[in-house]
Amino acid sequence: MAEDENAQGNSPLTPAVFHTLLALGREPMHGYAIMRAAAEDSQGAVRLGPGTVYGSLDRMEDLGLVEELPGEAARRGEDRRRKYYRITGRGRVALEREAGRLTRLAELVRAQRIAPAG
Numbered sequence: 144m145a146e147d148e149n150a151q152g153n154s155p156l157t158p159a160v161f162h163t164l165l166a167l168g169r170e171p172m173h174g175y176a177i178m179r180a181a182a183e184d185s186q187g188a189v190r191l192g193p194g195t196v197y198g199s200l201d202r203m204e205d206l207g208l209v210e211e212l213p214g215e216a217a218r219r220g221e222d223r224r225r226k227y228y229r230i231t232g233r234g235r236v237a238l239e240r241e242a243g244r245l246t247r248l249a250e251l252v253r254a255q256r257i258a259p260a261g
Contacts, residue, residue, distance in 0.1 A: 156241045158189050159199045164208065164238040167230040171212055174200065174226070200228055208234035 156164070159181075166172055166180035174196045181189045191199075203209045208231060215227035230238070 155244065156237065157199075159191055159195050160203060160208070161238070161241055162189055162191065163196065163199055163203065164230055164234050164241075167209060167228060168235065168238055171215060171227045171229040173216070173228070177228075203234070204228070206233075207231055208237055 162181035162184060163177050165184060166177045169180075172180065174193065177196050177200075178191045178193070181191045200209060204211065209228045210231055212227040212229055216225040217223045219227075
């Protein structure tokens, strides 16, 4: 399964998975906050809709990349139906691997003078 390969670091992460892990790497969030973080982090280039975010979260939870935090919304005094998620150790490893892969690609592009340094 492609997403399982992603979780193992054998394939690039999808933008939705990468931006979700990046957002959750800062703090636990609910789906709408993840959507806002992805748009902000990408300067508007990545816009995740509810179907993409919640579908990705379900698959990522199955792969052990994220986990739901039961009762977090109530603890924060928010609507109890709101689901909060946090990144797991496995998710952090996948995020770090992808960040390293992207860094190596950016270095390659700069080395070949395809894009300016910096």
